[in-house]
Structures are given as C-alpha cells and as structure tokens.
Amino acid sequence: MKNYIKIQSKINSFNNTITVSGDKSISIRCVLLASQAIGTSKIYNLLESEDVLDTLKCISKIGIKYKKINSHYQIYGLGLNGFKTNRKLEINAGNSGTLARLILGLLINSKNQITIKGDKSLSKRDFTRVTKPLKLFGADFISKNKGLPLTIVGSEFLRPIKYNEKLGSAQCKSSVMFAALKTPGITKIKAKKSRNHTELLFKFLNIPIKLIKKQNFDYIDIKGISNFGAFKYTVPGDISSCSFFIVLTLMTKNSKIIIKNVNTNKTRTGIVSILKKMNANIIFKNKRIYNGEEVSDILVESTAYLTGINCPKKFNSSAIDEFLVIFLAAAKAKGVSKFHDLGELNKKESPRLDFAIKLLRKFGIKVLRNKDNVTIYGNPNLELKGNFIIKNYRKDHRVFMMSCIAALSLGGKWKIFDTDSIKTSFPDFIKKIETLGADIT
Ligand code: S3P
Numbered sequence: 001m002k003n004y005i006k007i008q009s010k011i012n013s014f015n016n017t018i019t020v021s022g023d024k025s026i027s028i029r030c031v032l033l034a035s036q037a038i039g040t041s042k043i044y045n046l047l048e049s050e051d052v053l054d055t056l057k058c059i060s061k062i063g064i065k066y067k068k069i070n071s072h073y074q075i076y077g078l079g080l081n082g083f084k085t086n087r088k089l090e091i092n093a094g095n096s097g098t099l100a101r102l103i104l105g106l107l108i109n110s111k112n113q114i115t116i117k118g119d120k121s122l123s124k125r126d127f128t129r130v131t132k133p134l135k136l137f138g139a140d141f142i143s144k145n146k147g148l149p150l151t152i153v154g155s156e157f158l159r160p161i162k163y164n165e166k167l168g169s170a171q172c173k174s175s176v177m178f179a180a181l182k183t184p185g186i187t188k189i190k191a192k193k194s195r196n197h198t199e200l201l202f203k204f205l206n207i208p209i210k211l212i213k214k215q216n217f218d219y220i221d222i223k224g225i226s227n228f229g230a231f232k233y234t235v236p237g238d239i240s241s242c243s244f245f246i247v248l249t250l251m252t253k254n255s256k257i258i259i260k261n262v263n264t265n266k267t268r269t270g271i272v273s274i275l276k277k278m279n280a281n282i283i284f285k286n287k288r289i290y291n292g293e294e295v296s297d298i299l300v301e302s303t304a305y306l307t308g309i310n311c312p313k314k315f316n317s318s319a320i321d322e323f324l325v326i327f328l329a330a331a332k333a334k335g336v337s338k339f340h341d342l343g344e345l346n347k348k349e350s351p352r353l354d355f356a357i358k359l360l361r362k363f364g365i366k367v368l369r370n371k372d373n374v375t376i377y378g379n380p381n382l383e384l385k386g387n388f389i390i391k392n393y394r395k396d397h398r399v400f401m402m403s404c405i406a407a408l409s410l411g412g413k414w415k416i417f418d419t420d421s422i423k424t425s426f427p428d429f430i431k432k433i434e435t436l437g438a439d440i441t
Pocket of ligand 1 (some may be wrong): 168
C-alpha cells in the first residue's frame, strides 16, 4: 500500500467549525492513573492514537483489564500495588516518550524485572533523564546505552527524594511524581515550568499534593499514599493538534475556523501567545473549567500579514511541540523572528530544530543558527513553486503534519512520505484537513 500523499495545490479560503481528538498528554496520564486506582474508571473522548493504544496495551500486559464500551473506555484498576510484576515481562512503548518515561515511575515498586522497548525513534532518545532521579528512590536499571531497551528492577524499600528538574520536561517531572505516589513520606520537587496536567489530575483525584508557584519554577510536594479511588473523566481536545489548523487558517487569505472544546491550559497555549504577538487574530471563547483543566472554543481568523517576533524564552516550554508550525508562520511573516534556547527540540521524535531549518532554507528563506538560537528572515510574499519531497524524517508525526500545512498554505508540488506517522497523535488529521477543502491524493 502506498504510504505517501501528494499535495499539488494550495487550499482555498474556508470558514468551518471543527473539533480535534482528545489531548495526548492527558489521555496517557488518565489511562496510567486509572490503572493504579481502585475500581472501574470511565474515560470519555480518549485519544485513539497509537501512543494511547500502546499505553492501554502496556497496562494490560501488566495485568490491568480494560474494555471499550460505546464512546468510553473502562479501566479496571487494581490499586497502587495492582501491577502483576512477579515475573519477567517485556512491554513496548512504541513511539511514545511520555508513555515510556511515565510508566517507569509507576514501575518503581515492581517486584521483578520489566523491560521497556520502543520503536527506532524512541530507542534513540535519552532515558537517563528519568533513570537518574528514579534510581534515588531505590530502583535499579539495566541498559546498554542511554536509550531503550531498558530494564527496571523496582524496590520494595522506597525512600522519598528531593529532585530538581532543570530541563522544563513534564515527562521527567511526571515520572518522578508517579514514583512519589508509591513512596512513603514526602517527595519534594523543584521543577522548571512545564505542562501541569499531572498536578491537575492529582488534585482532581484528591492525591495529597502541595504546590507553590514561583516565576520560573514550581515547588511540588507529593505525599505517598496507599490507594485512591476510580474516576470518570472526559478528555478535552488537543491544542497541539489544533496548532496545524490555527497556522493554516492564519496563512490562508479570508479564512476563519472555530475549533471547539480544546484544552487551553496556560502551560500549553504558548503557540497562541506567540502568534498573537505576531499579529494573529485568535480568541478563546466559552472558557470554562472542567475537572481542573481550562477548556475553550478557539476562534481564528486570517490576518493581512503576520509580523516577526523576538520570542521570549518564557514561552518555550508551553509551545514546545508547536515550534515547527511557528517557524512556518515566521517564514511568511513581515520582518525578522528570533527564537532562543531551543535545544530540547532536537531531543524529540526527530531532531526537529535541524529539520525545520533545512526545510525553511529549501523555501529560500534566510535562517541563521547560533547553537540553539534561530533567526528567521520572514518573507510575507513567500509563494513556493518547485517540487518538495519529504522523507527520512524518522516518521515524526509533527514533521508530516507541518509539511502538509506548508504545502497547503505556500504552494508547490509536494510528495510527503510516511502518512502512517499521523497515527501516533492524530489519526484523523487528513480527513479533517479535507473537510476544509484541501485536495490531497
Ligand atoms: C509531554 C511533554 C513534552 C512534550 C511531549 C509530551 C508530556 O516532552 O514534548 O510531546 O505529555 O509530558 P518533554 O517533557 O520531554 O519536554
């Protein structure tokens, strides 16, 4: 079967109302926490992408049953000691860094060795960023290098730790928070700002958590507990999936979109703050709080032109998965844009910083790079004419989707390989883009 798409023409103006599928970070956290609760949890609007389905497969391999009933998933949690870990097991985290790193926190007390493996891209990523703090709780790890496969040997004698999270990584912070849940005493975390879904879920579940927010850091105290109850939760739409539609709308003349029921948690809306500073027209409507998370409808209208930005570093973590499309917007903006300290982008499913710079240069855009700082000389009249072939990008779902948005908004004749990469986070992506009128073959 062919595993590429062709885009040969720009999209025409559109005016649509859409929804996007459930948030990936929240979906994975909900499944993992439901596996640790006592009783039957019900999760609605769970994202049915490979990362989340792999999460379900992993908990099921460790003895937790689940079932899809109509529109929701029921997960039959057996409590904090409910994982059956009394024999050697191997679980597969596929492409998901979030799954692999967070589940390691939950395996901190596993009675036997559990080996985590992943696909090619995940296996290359650095796991020492989580194994280092998890070792301090008392767990041991066996691995040949920094990546996967990795074997965890849990401990029955856990001790709480003090942990200073300096990367701004929610995966590292959450992995330690999950381990802290199972560890008697109080674990103290000082964490650089990053998405706070785990904190909000802990509060929602009445898990003892103390939070003090400072300007650049959060102090988080977690008290180990013996159990918590099952829950019911509806996952809001994923702003990272929305980001492709937001940028497509801004870059397509006379267009408008409303994206309903999106998670607009401030630790995730960096893209909107950045684009607004670039003269974008974006409004959050019907703001409400649902189970601790902010949810809104997002209204976007195209503007005559976007302007360049000197992007404040404080937005880096809340826009971390969106820089590929932000760079596209900067390429078509009037003026120069500067972005700082984006080294973490090269630690994702592919080296995204390197890739984005290469692509923008192919467009004829001047891009300067100084270590992890990038300067993009925007061209508001940017129109592409040549042929663009996108392949060998480690099947990074966000690279695929960013390339589609570039093709639809800037023109040119595109052939984009590895269509199946979107299954990771947004299986409906192409169908949704087609509802706006995109011509994809
Ligand atoms: C995620 C955190 C981010 C993000 C990833 C999802 C999470 O990674 O890039 O897509 O759900 O915690 P880091 O924590 O490595 O920055």
